[in-house]
Amino acid sequence: MKYLNQNFLYSIMLLNMNVNISLRAISKLHVKQASNFLINGRRFISTSRILCQEPIKNKSKEKVSFPGATGSYFTNEIRFIQSIDPIPTYRVMDRQGKITDPSQDPQVSENFAVKIYKDMITLNILDLILYDAQRQGRISFYMTNFGEEACIGSAAGLDNEDMIFGQYREAGTLLYRGFTLDELMNQCYSNENDLGKGRQMPVHYGSKKLNFQTISSPLATQIPQASGAAYALKRAGNKNCVMCYFGEGAASEGDFHAALNIAATMKCPVIFFCRNNGFAISTPALEQYKGDGIASRGIGYGIDTIRVDGNDVWAIYNVTKAARKLAVEENRPVLIEALTYRIGHHSTSDDSSAYRPKKEVEDWKRLDNPLVRLRKWLEDKNWWNENFENEYRSSIRKEILTAFSKAEKLHKPSITELFNDVYDHPTPNIIAQRQKLKQLIEKYPNNYPLEKFKNKGKDL
Amino acid sequence: MQTSRFTLLYRNFANNIYSKPLSRNRFIHKAFFHATKKILQTSGAPPPAEGYLPGVAQSKFIKSTQEEALKNSELMNTGVANGETKKMNMFQAINDAMGIALTTDETAVIFGEDVAFGGVFRCTLGLAEMFGRDRVFNTPLSEQGIVGFGIGMAAVGHTAIAEIQFADYIFPAFDQLVNEAAKYRYRSGGLFNVGGLTVRSPCSAVGHGGHYHSQSPEAYFTHTPGLIVVMPRSPIQAKGLLLASIRDRNPVIFLEPKILYRAAVEEVPVGDYELPLGKAEILKSGKDVTVVGYGSQLYTLENAIKLAEKDIPGLSCELIDLRSLSPWDVDTVANSVNKTGRLVISHEAPQTSGFAAEVATSIMERCFLRLEAPIQRVCGLDTPFPLIFEKFYVPDMTKCYDAIKEVVNY
Numbered sequence: 001m002k003y004l005n006q007n008f009l010y011s012i013m014l015l016n017m018n019v020n021i022s023l024r025a026i027s028k029l030h031v032k033q034a035s036n037f038l039i040n041g042r043r044f045i046s047t048s049r050i051l052c053q054e055p056i057k058n059k060s061k062e063k064v065s066f067p068g069a070t071g072s073y074f075t076n077e078i079r080f081i082q083s084i085d086p087i088p089t090y091r092v093m094d095r096q097g098k099i100t101d102p103s104q105d106p107q108v109s110e111n112f113a114v115k116i117y118k119d120m121i122t123l124n125i126l127d128l129i130l131y132d133a134q135r136q137g138r139i140s141f142y143m144t145n146f147g148e149e150a151c152i153g154s155a156a157g158l159d160n161e162d163m164i165f166g167q168y169r170e171a172g173t174l175l176y177r178g179f180t181l182d183e184l185m186n187q188c189y190s191n192e193n194d195l196g197k198g199r200q201m202p203v204h205y206g207s208k209k210l211n212f213q214t215i216s217s218p219l220a221t222q223i224p225q226a227s228g229a230a231y232a233l234k235r236a237g238n239k240n241c242v243m244c245y246f247g248e249g250a251a252s253e254g255d256f257h258a259a260l261n262i263a264a265t266m267k268c269p270v271i272f273f274c275r276n277n278g279f280a281i282s283t284p285a286l287e288q289y290k291g292d293g294i295a296s297r298g299i300g301y302g303i304d305t306i307r308v309d310g311n312d313v314w315a316i317y318n319v320t321k322a323a324r325k326l327a328v329e330e331n332r333p334v335l336i337e338a339l340t341y342r343i344g345h346h347s348t349s350d351d352s353s354a355y356r357p358k359k360e361v362e363d364w365k366r367l368d369n370p371l372v373r374l375r376k377w378l379e380d381k382n383w384w385n386e387n388f389e390n391e392y393r394s395s396i397r398k399e400i401l402t403a404f405s406k407a408e409k410l411h412k413p414s415i416t417e418l419f420n421d422v423y424d425h426p427t428p429n430i431i432a433q434r435q436k437l438k439q440l441i442e443k444y445p446n447n448y449p450l451e452k453f454k455n456k457g458k459d460l
Numbered sequence: 461m462q463t464s465r466f467t468l469l470y471r472n473f474a475n476n477i478y479s480k481p482l483s484r485n486r487f488i489h490k491a492f493f494h495a496t497k498k499i500l501q502t503s504g505a506p507p508p509a510e511g512y513l514p515g516v517a518q519s520k521f522i523k524s525t526q527e528e529a530l531k532n533s534e535l536m537n538t539g540v541a542n543g544e545t546k547k548m549n550m551f552q553a554i555n556d557a558m559g560i561a562l563t564t565d566e567t568a569v570i571f572g573e574d575v576a577f578g579g580v581f582r583c584t585l586g587l588a589e590m591f592g593r594d595r596v597f598n599t600p601l602s603e604q605g606i607v608g609f610g611i612g613m614a615a616v617g618h619t620a621i622a623e624i625q626f627a628d629y630i631f632p633a634f635d636q637l638v639n640e641a642a643k644y645r646y647r648s649g650g651l652f653n654v655g656g657l658t659v660r661s662p663c664s665a666v667g668h669g670g671h672y673h674s675q676s677p678e679a680y681f682t683h684t685p686g687l688i689v690v691m692p693r694s695p696i697q698a699k700g701l702l703l704a705s706i707r708d709r710n711p712v713i714f715l716e717p718k719i720l721y722r723a724a725v726e727e728v729p730v731g732d733y734e735l736p737l738g739k740a741e742i743l744k745s746g747k748d749v750t751v752v753g754y755g756s757q758l759y760t761l762e763n764a765i766k767l768a769e770k771d772i773p774g775l776s777c778e779l780i781d782l783r784s785l786s787p788w789d790v791d792t793v794a795n796s797v798n799k800t801g802r803l804v805i806s807h808e809a810p811q812t813s814g815f816a817a818e819v820a821t822s823i824m825e826r827c828f829l830r831l832e833a834p835i836q837r838v839c840g841l842d843t844p845f846p847l848i849f850e851k852f853y854v855p856d857m858t859k860c861y862d863a864i865k866e867v868v869n870y
Contacts, residue, residue: 163616197649206648213615214648218639224605225640228612228620232567235594235618242612254632258605265600421646422685424655424709427738427787430685 087295089339090319091309095368097376099314106314110383116156116176116313117374117384120149122396123172124371126181127344129400130188130202134348138408139188143203145169147277147343150370151245152176153313154273154338157320158243163229164212165222165244168203169275173245177210181400185407192454197421198413220246220253223272227263227333230270234331241269241327243320248337249280251294260301263333271323272298272335275310277342282355298335310340311370314377341368411454415441434460510581511666511719516759521743522694522724529696529727534741538700540731548728551721553695554583554660557702558621560732562591565619567656568706570596572606572623580625581662581721607633607659611641614654614711621706627663627715628672634680641711642686655709660702662718663691664756664808665854670847676755676809676840681713682786682818688712689786690737691755695726700735701783708737717756740789742796746778749864750796752805752819754782757855761806764860772868785815793819794826801832802867806855811839833870836863 064072092104099105127144134142145151148169155164155173164173171184183195187205190198196206196214206214213222213229226244233240250256251274263270274294278285291297298305304326308319316338323334341364345352352361378384419426419434426434438460441448450456516522523529526545535541548556562568570584576598578585588596599606603624610620624630630637637659645653665674681689688710692698698716705712743758744765753761758781765777778796782788797803803823805816816837824835838855846853 165612195649195651196647199649200647204647206651208651214644214652216640216643216647218635221608221636221640224608224636225612225615227605228609228614229616230612231609232613232616232618232620235567235569254602255604255608255636258600258602259608261600261602262605262609266597421650423688424645424653428790429787 083292084296084299086292087305087307087337089307089309090315091312092314092318093312093373093377095373097373097378097380099377104314104318106317108317110381112156113374113378113381114383116152117371117378118392118396119152119172119175120313120371120374121389121392122181122400123149123152123175125393125397126171126175126184126400129397129404131344131348133188133404134202139202140190141202141348142188143168143347144344145171147341147364147370148172148275148310150311150313150316150340150374151275151338153316154243154245154320154336157317157324159240159324161211161238161240162324163226163233163240163242165226165229165242166212166215167219167222167246167250167275168215168217169247170245171203171205173243174205174207174210174212177207177212179205179207179210179212181403182407183207185403186410189407189410190412191407191410192413193407193410194413197417199417219250220255220259222246223250223253223256223259224262226270226272227259227266227268230263230268230327230333231266234267234269239328241271241324243271243273245273245275247280248274248276248278248285248294249283249288251297252288257297257301260298260303260333260335264302267331268333269327269331270333271320271327272303272333273320274335274337275340276337277310277340279342279346279352279356281346281350282352284356293337293339295335295337298337303333303335305335305337307337307339310338311368311373313370313374340370412452414454414459415450415457416459507666507668508722509666510662510721511668513667513719513723513756513759515763516720516723516756517725519724519759519762521758521762523696523726524724526727529729532696534700534735535729535733538731538733540729540733543729543731545727545729547725548695548699549722549725550692550695550698550716551581551583551585553699553726553728554702554716555585555587556728556730557699557706558584558587559590561619561621561703561706562587562595564732565706567617568595568619568621569613570621570623571599571609573601573625574598575623579623581718583660583716583721584623603629603632604636607636607641607657610657610659611636611644611654611711614641614656615644615652617656619656619706620658622657622659624659624661626673626675627661627677628675630659630661630677633659637681637687637711637713638684642684644686644711646686653709654711657711658702658706658714659712660714660716662721663715664717664719665845665850666719667850668847669845671844674808674845674850676715676807678713678715678785678807679809679813679815679818682788682815684786686711687786688737688784689715690784691715691717692783693717693755693758693781694720694724695728697735697781697783699728700733701737703732704734704737707734712737715755719756735783738784738787738789740780740782740784740792742778742780742792744777744779746776746800748775748800749777749802749804749867750780750793750800751777751860751864752780752782752793752803753807754785755808757806757808760855760857761860763857764864767857767861768864768868772865775868777864782819788819790822790826793823797823797827798830801827801830802870803831804836804838804860804863804867806838806860806863808840808854810842811837812842814839833867836867838863 061073130142133139152172155176186193188202204215226242230242295305295307309315326332343365419430441457529545575584576588606622610622613620641654664676678689681687690701692701705714751761769775805819820835838859841853
């Protein structure tokens with residue numbers, strides 16, 4: 001073994017980093033006639049198995065040498081693999097809130113469980129009020145979360161320092177982390193207290209304090225960003241992960257595939273959470289993909305994958321905790337597919353009765369409701385009852401309406417905010433355009449709704 | 461038709477080989493190999509991948525001595541004005557800049573396709589060995605993934621230097637760049653930003669690149685508020701501008717004219733220095749015509765100006781390198797045109813909606829009454845970048861010279 005020297009071992013190390021072959025596998029390579037070649041004076045071993053094969057021990061499982069699939073073995077049978085068995089769906093509670101397997105009991109405290117339930121009720125009532133507000137023309141747009149409130153369970157399974165990249169139907173996770181009703185209302189009303197400074201449509205929340213990246217409208221763009229952020233967090237050594245939410249429709253975008261692939265190759269501590277609610281606006285899941293949901297794709301990318309009942313808050317909580325452990329301790333990305341049903345419309349610009357029967361929606365609401373399941377579980381433990389329910393519902397409703405009318409009365413942000421934050425400092429073209437707008441408003445003040453804005457345009 | 465020299469030699473050789481009994485003689489094979497090599501060399505070797513632009517090395521703007529290089533007023537406050545310089549070509553200068561960036565910033569990483577072994581243009585040569593494979597690494601083949609990944613890293617405060625192998629392939633990442641990176645700070649109300657993102661990409665013509673190895677896509681990005689677009693012209697400029705771009709707190713697209721990678725060697729200061737973004741540079745002072753360009757086109761313009769000044773005695777042209785295209789230095793160009801009254805703008809990218817349109821309109825707005833002649837644009841044609849017709853497509857020295865003459869004789 002004349003090559004067993006420093007160079008050889010170094011090349012093995014490089015080979016290992018290149019190809020992710022375990023050291024054990026490498027030691028089995030018979031380096032009789034190593035195909036060495038020189039690049040810039042460094043000796044490299046080729047990334048394929050050595051071409052002169054050892055004598056075939058097991059004729060039926062002759063391994064493949066090609067670098068593209070080192071785990072494969074030869075076969076003499078033409079067999080098109082059509083599908084694998086459908087991936088099972090993990091569940092803790094049944095539809096009546098009864099734990100199906102005691103070993104999966106989440107074992108949480110009363111405060112913890114009640115907080116989650118209260119946040120779900122808050123979200124529910126918030127949605128009802130803001131949806132109506134849009135219908136009355138008070139806010140321009142809104143998206144409800146009906147049917148997907150159990151998503152809050154995933155926020156409960158994370159650390160507060162874990163960064164969240166959402167899509168748009170994860171307001172529950174923000175509420176769980178402590179986003180106030182005021183902050184939420186301010187964003188929906190685009191008023192002067194909006195953290196986003198009135199620049200985006202309602203429900204495009206963001207909070208640096210709560211580690212929730214600002215929502216953007218293009219779908220799936222956040223998924224490769226989540227991979228990159230996770231890689232950075234790994235390098236920083238904080239033992240935090242990234243949580244990335246998206247729907248089954250967004251999972252058809254190229255960004256999804258690019259993201260999973262790079263998360264796997266770079267070993268990023270990221271949890272990909274797909275809310276498969278059966279619809280992408282009007283497109284049902286049957287028209288969105290042909291394979292076994294989104295979960296089957298994770299396996300293709302070499303990612304730990306699990307499917308979970310998306311209306312079962314404890315199932316989501318358990319799975320998120322387990323996924324977080326894998327991500328943070330072993331730097332493995334995880335794909336969670338949470339199956340649920342979108343009870344509401346896609347948004348206020350949509351009327352889903354145009355593409356699905358109202359009865360189907362009502363059946364789902366009645367028979368498999370995340371709030372009802374958790375409530376029944378709580379009531380079984382005597383941690384909740386009818387009185388608490390009514391009390392909480394009316395008090396939170398009052399709070400929401402107070403925040404609502406407060407937000408409505410505030411001014412819109414100063415018009416200067418139109419020009420800020422394009423770059424970290426204003427550039428000559430932006431400064432010139434701001435000057436020009438100032439002069440225009442002074443010339444034609446009645447053509448613009450200046451009263452609505454803080455400082456009425458005088459600070460331009 | 462005259463038989464080529466290669467064919468004659470080959471026939472002669474083949475006759476000799478095949479008419480004699482076959483002898484498994486290694487020397488014959490070696491001889492054949494060397495003979496072929498020699499023939500190819502004398503009849504014209506294949507062009508290098510990044511192209512070959514003779515004449516750049518002779519350009520007056522290339523600082524080939526240490527004295528020239530350090531005389532630069534922009535280097536005065538950077539700490540390298542009295543320092544050591546080293547002969548570097550553009551890819552070596554870029555390599556040096558990235559090495560300094562990774563040394564001074566613990567969160568900085570470099571990634572893209574094939575960057576680990578050194579990159580297809582050797583810009584990242586040796587960096588993986590120096591900083592480790594967790595900081596300089598290959599990504600799968602997906603530009604949207606590369607840029608998305610970079611945005612994510614920058615969003616949590618790290619420095620991401622992403623490489624797109626050819627600017628022609630930047631388009632899958634267009635959504636991430638325009639809809640995400642550019643708007644990240646603005647849409648979040650300043651809560652988040654991706655200032656740590658820099659996307660580097662080789663661009664522009666090489667002589668044989670055709671549609672997909674020659675594009676200059678700067679105009680797509682200068683049209684997007686929130687992005688910064690930079691294009692250097694030489695090794696010293698590339699190092700300083702790249703360090704400034706990496707450290708700038710806004711997402712930057714750094715386009716590198718690939719034909720300049722090995723075209724010339726300059727005495728580049730080895731220290732850590734930055735050159736200002738958003739500022740143009742006057743390469744040559746003049747009083748009659750303002751000529752504006754950027755990247756590799758500057759050397760074509762230099763030659764056109766030389767010829768024009770020879771043919772029109774007394775003519776003096778002012779040559780300006782924009783360097784930054786977004787935001788661009790309107791004041792420097794406007795001041796120059798107010799002095800000369802004539803403007804010629806040139807770039808390789810197609811004419812319609814090209815960057816010259818932006819320069820021409822802004823200067824027209826600022827200097828309308830001062831202009832002595834219509835502003836001339838000398839640009840690529842409004843066709844995809846052709847292979848065999850490249851010499852007719854590009855704004856070559858002839859076209860630039862002609863435009864200068866036209867603007868003078870109006």
